Each structure stands twice: as C-alpha cells, then as structure tokens.
Amino acid sequence: MKSYKLVDLNFSIDNQLNISSIDNELNTYLKAKNDTDEIIFKIVDSIPERNSQYTKVSNMYVAKDSLYISNFPFEIKIENKSGIWTVWVALKKNLNQLEKVYQLAYFNKFLHPTYKSTDETYGADFMYKIFLPLIQLKLVEHGSSFVHSSAISLDDKAILFTSWGGIGKTTTLLKLLLTHKDIKFLSDDMAVLGSDGKVYLSAKYLHIYPYNWMGFSKLEEIAYSKRGPIDKLNWKFWGVFRGKAVCRRMPPSELFPDQIADSSMLDKIFFLRRRNVKSITSRKPDNTADIIKTMSYIVFSEYKFFHNEMLLAVSAGCEIFPGSEDFIKNVEKNLTKQISGKDLEIVDIPYKATPDDLYRFMSSRLLS
Structure with a gap:
C-alpha cells in the first residue's frame, strides 16, 4: 500500500497485481504518512461479489452507497463509507488471457501506434478512466x-x-x-x-x-x-x-x-x-x-x-x-x-x- 497527497487530499494505492506503469504514473505525487485516505484504490484479481440489492443500469449495478461498473478493460466496484471511497479495480479476464498470448514485449508494443506494452496500456487506462475522474470529484469537495x-x-x-x-x-x-x-x-x-x-x-x-x-x-x-x-x-x-x-x-x-x-x-x-x-x-x-x-x-x-x-x-x-x-x-x-x-x-x-x-x-x- 502506497499513500499519496494532492493539495490536501490523501489517497492510497494497493497495487496487488504489481502493474508497474500505475506505480510509475503516480511516482511524482507527494508521499503521505499517517493521514486518513479519502480514496483507497485496490488493483486486484477480482472485485468483491455483489448481492441482490443492486439495480442494473446499462453497464452498471447500482445501489445507494456502492456500484459496479464494467468499463473496458476493467471491472470496478466503488463503495462509500462515511465519505471514504474504496475502489476495487480488476482486469477483465479475457484481457488477462491476451496478455499471456503476447509475451513478446516488443511485438506487443509494435502492434500499438503509441508503442505501449500491455502493462503501459493498463496504466494509462487506469489514470484516464478511473483515477483522474475520481480524484477530481474529491478535489472539488475540498474547494480545489x-x-x-x-x-x-x-x-x-x-x-x-x-x-x-x-x-x-x-x-x-x-x-x-x-x-x-x-x-x-x-x-x-x-x-x-x-x-x-x-x-x-x-x-x-x-x-x-x-x-x-x-x-x-x-x-x-x-x-x-x-x-x-x-x-x-x-x-x-x-x-x-x-x-x-x-x-x-x-x-x-x-x-x-x-x-x-x-x-x-x-x-x-x-x-x-x-x-x-x-x-x-x-x-x-x-x-x-x-x-x-x-x-x-x-x-x-x-x-x-x-x-x-x-x-x-x-x-x-x-x-x-x-x-x-x-x-x-x-x-x-x-x-x-x-x-x-x-x-x-x-x-x-x-x-x-x-x-x-x-x-x-x-x-x-x-x-x-
């Protein structure tokens, strides 16, 4: 678990899959210690199972204080407890299989016009589709x-x-x-x-x-x-x-x-x-x-x-x-x-x- 600070917003990343590009993207944020994190991101193999209390809407299952989102290439659960958000992020299983097929890193990068490896693609998608939008929502709560x-x-x-x-x-x-x-x-x-x-x-x-x-x-x-x-x-x-x-x-x-x-x-x-x-x-x-x-x-x-x-x-x-x-x-x-x-x-x-x-x-x- 690594903790960070942006202005006066504290957040942490539990990168259980060791996706190096996510750590690299966050390296420039100030490290934080002994503060309460308002957002906890967990990069995991699978998100917690849902129960029957959710309403299905498009690509989501929605409840008052939590929701599940299927957002390519991720499965996401967001849960709010007293203003603290826990965000579970899992790679879709079919992409895990693709990653195993293309073990030749240079070949995999060459297939991408931006020359990104699978790891780098996950890192960029995490930043733009999940991390930055959620951080913005919390920053606004803080007056930033x-x-x-x-x-x-x-x-x-x-x-x-x-x-x-x-x-x-x-x-x-x-x-x-x-x-x-x-x-x-x-x-x-x-x-x-x-x-x-x-x-x-x-x-x-x-x-x-x-x-x-x-x-x-x-x-x-x-x-x-x-x-x-x-x-x-x-x-x-x-x-x-x-x-x-x-x-x-x-x-x-x-x-x-x-x-x-x-x-x-x-x-x-x-x-x-x-x-x-x-x-x-x-x-x-x-x-x-x-x-x-x-x-x-x-x-x-x-x-x-x-x-x-x-x-x-x-x-x-x-x-x-x-x-x-x-x-x-x-x-x-x-x-x-x-x-x-x-x-x-x-x-x-x-x-x-x-x-x-x-x-x-x-x-x-x-x-x-």
Whole structure:
C-alpha cells in the first residue's frame, strides 16, 4: 500500500497485481504518512461479489452507497463509507488471457501506434478512466479543482494557458520550457488549482506527436532521435497507416528533469481560443464570470467517459456522486474563488495560425 497527497487530499494505492506503469504514473505525487485516505484504490484479481440489492443500469449495478461498473478493460466496484471511497479495480479476464498470448514485449508494443506494452496500456487506462475522474470529484469537495490548462512557473508565479483541446497548449509549453531554463513545469493539460490559490504539480505523462517537434530539433532529439530501432520503425510504420494517431507518452522528468516545480501561487491566466481574426491578439475579458463558466464545462467534458457512468448512477439512486449540474456549479464556485482578482486575458488566435505562431506570441508576452 502506497499513500499519496494532492493539495490536501490523501489517497492510497494497493497495487496487488504489481502493474508497474500505475506505480510509475503516480511516482511524482507527494508521499503521505499517517493521514486518513479519502480514496483507497485496490488493483486486484477480482472485485468483491455483489448481492441482490443492486439495480442494473446499462453497464452498471447500482445501489445507494456502492456500484459496479464494467468499463473496458476493467471491472470496478466503488463503495462509500462515511465519505471514504474504496475502489476495487480488476482486469477483465479475457484481457488477462491476451496478455499471456503476447509475451513478446516488443511485438506487443509494435502492434500499438503509441508503442505501449500491455502493462503501459493498463496504466494509462487506469489514470484516464478511473483515477483522474475520481480524484477530481474529491478535489472539488475540498474547494480545489483540475483545470484544462498547461501551467508553468516563472519567478515562482504560476501561469495558466487554458482552453479546449488541440489549440497548441502543449507545443507552446514544450518550447517555453526547452528554450528558457528559468521556466519550470507544473502541468501539461490538467493543472491542479488548489483551494489555497496555488497551482500544484500535475506530472501526468505528456503526449508527444510529430507536429510538436516540427522545426524544433531539441525536442526531436529528446522525443525521437534517442529511441531504439524497433521504436523508430513502429513510428514510421504506423505513421503511414494511422497518421496523427502516432504519439509517445513521456514523463516530464524525461523532458525537463531540472525544471519541475512543486507548486506556485496563481498569478496569470491566458484563455486561448480560435477566432476569425487576422493576427493573434489579447485583451481583458468583458465578463470574467463567463470565462470561468466555460472553464468549468471544459473540465467536465474532459472526463466524459466516466461522467456518463456517474450520471446514470445518480439517476438510479446512487448517492456517492453529485448530479452533473451540482458538480459543475461547485467547480465554477471553486474557480471563481481562486481566479477572481487574478490577471486574466483572452487570447484570440486566427483559425490558421500554427502552434509556432502561438509560442512566439506567448514568449513575447511573458519574457519581453
């Protein structure tokens, strides 16, 4: 059993199956001792059997204080006792058999456009489908929240680049960090905004695509040039057949090991959006509340896989989770408290502007 802490939320992982990628994904979280865990994750061979008191809804069996979810590739049980959640996670049996068939690790990785082993696939799926959505629900109870943002620390002050996906946040983040050693990493796409107004390290693996390093030799050297021959062959092979599906997940410690901050007080937020404009411009918002509301909805949409189950569970009488309207309102309330009075700018970006264009603009705004 390993215990961790994020802001003031304590949680633990009992990784009975020894899935190394889960431990690797969580290594950057602060270790905790002698605190009451509010979420206990148990990675097990099989989840506890259910009795007859459950209502079947879609892929779930639902009761007031517990539910069972069949969510590929996992079977999950969540139980609430006095506000403490125990989450059992088991691999579906058919996938255990597949794992035995493909014992040749390189062959198994080669079959995947992102060059992930079975173990790494389980780790990534656990993070995105189970861990992060549940952690977000508990963070919101504490007055904190994830924000769909890249985040950096400059002069011990946190700066958020927040937006929908695909606008260029990651490329901008990578270029700022790899060309300016005085900038430190806080988050790639899900920043943690604490109830105390600080942005905390969220060292989730970064997704690196070929377009991220186009014309950027330093990133290409780190992300591609030093990879092994089978890894490179996989990249070339799947690049022909799957194009943009080809990527690599890399920990921040591998990309910028000496530029990682634990936390910094929030100082500035850039809200990025594509608009029908001729050049990149920035301005103060007409209504800060509208931007915060948009940010709240974006966070909710990022966990759509889990929130579908959450909404169905609530509809069947499960009291573990809040309803969607209450949840979004609570996120909005938390963000309002943490962002109000901070320096917030809207950055309008032409439809056809490249990530490099955005990087140059943000670099001039931050480092001039």
